[in-house]
Amino acid sequence: MEDKKVIRSNQHGFTKSKSCLTNLIAFYNETATCMNEGKVVDIVYLDFIKAFNTVSHNILLGKLRKCGLDEWAVRCMETWLNRWGL
Template sequence: MVAMKIRDMKDNKSPGVDGIPPKLLFEIVEQICIPLATVFNLSLEEGIVPLEWKEANIIPLFKKGSRNKSENYRPVSLTSVICKLLERLIKDHLVDFLVSNKLINPSQHWFLKARSCLTNMLCFLEDVTKWVDEGSPVDIIYLDFKKAFDKVPHQRLLLKLKAHGLGNGMINWIEKWLCKYDLKTAYFDQHHCHQRSARQLYHSPYNQNDKKNSGILVMKCV
């Protein structure tokens, strides 16, 4: 599984604070997969996330408007590629666990196999067409949650995981993964990369659009 996940990664992705890029793992995949699997299993059994995996470089990407306003930048967190591998494995395990135990709401389409925004729209269109044909009034309200990952209550999420029978080691690992990150903001001028460090209590800097983090919101929707 570890070797497969390494091969599935894009080799042009940037490394985290540890400086290890995916391309390096590609080149030594046969030699590194078993040692990594051993480290991953120990991390999960003990419910411990190594401190080196809890560091992130935050790169502000300009969106539009004035470059002097912070709200016109989108923060992108660059974390350890090795930790990302384990995150993807956990995500797959978590989603498989939810699906096999029929714990996911049938109306959930996001980040599930054979489901997408398109299948969501098709199911919705079928329901609306049926109601219109029956002569029923149809009122529609669309909601969009801004920064949805940031709004997930961590303790409620962990209680749900425990209530649905997830192992203590996995729950402890996820709890450690969710907070206490050492973030460094990196910005560039013509010739240099500058960094500013901040050691505070932060929530996990997960990417809102990264599929490896989808298990968090899938679990919240159960």
């Protein structure tokens, strides 16, 4: 996914050497820098889990395959969707 530029460099979840913690640190640093420079900072939290309830899983998995994601990764995503009852 990284080679095909589907995942951006600022993606943290499910990315090698990055995690929710590294995402939180990067977010905090960027927010603190902006505030220290006197910039206004607005933060919006989104619950993406609900988005999976409105998307056809078969279409989503098909698009991942078309992007070149290998079958093992697609099946992992499918298992995740099924595990959480999405």
